[in-house]
Amino acid sequence: MTAPLFTRTDPALGEFSLRPVVPSADAPLLHSWVTHPKAVFWLMQGHDLAAVEKEFARMAADPFHDAFIGLHNGTPAFLMERYDPAHRELAGIHAAEPGDVGMHFLAAPTDTPLHGFTLAVLTTVMEMLFDDPATRRVVVEPDARNTAVHALNKAVGFEVRDTVSLPSKDAYLSTCTRDQFLAAQGDHR
Known part of the structure; x- marks a missing residue:
């Protein structure tokens, strides 16, 4: 497998890291995750x-x-996708600014x-994204019905900007700047 691109240590839960997905090698693991009933909002329930x-x-x-595959203490434990909102997912719906990352x-x-695991995962993801100095703002578009992720997003500094209709869902378009993320981290320490 490929080496981690980013690693951080959570004082309570240990080491979190991210490495690129290798589709041919990771497909069985990813399949078990994205088709699981708890992953209903990934819209891949019927995929083989x-x-x-x-x-x-x-x-x-x-x-x-x-x-990216996320590792917790060396074991695959989460998935993260990064995209350019000017070209994917929100193209034509969100007025992407320079430095926006979906x-x-x-x-x-x-x-x-x-x-606290899922909050630690999201914190790791945000730290990785903001580790790139070009990233000014993270943009997400979770399903409006996904109340659990809305609470997590708020906890790391996201602010809901709008409700948007996408082909597969109604979503809460939300953004988080570096300053909002850092301020939220201060709230958790």
Whole structure:
């Protein structure tokens, strides 16, 4: 597998890191995650293994969209997608500004949840995105019905800007600047 591109340590939960998805090798794991009932908002419930591999291979070849496996203490535990909102997902819907980066994340389904884990995952994702000095603002468009992710987004500094209709969902268009993220981190320390 490829080496991690970003690593951080959470004082309570340990090491979190991200590495690029390798579609052919990671497809079975990703398939088990994105087709799980808890991943309903990923809209891949009926996908077979070949369809999941094809989707992540498409992302790997797309200059405006990529995907990462997140590791928790060395074990795959979450997924993150990064995209350019001027060219993908929100093109024509959101007036993207220079430095905008789109993001999706998924904590892997588990039978043994850890308190604070998903917030630590989202914090890791945000730290990775803001580790790039060119990133000025993170943009997300979660399904309006996904109340759990709305609470997490708010906890790391996202502000809902609008409700938008996308082909597959009504979504809360939300943004988080570097300053909003840093201010939210101060609230958690």
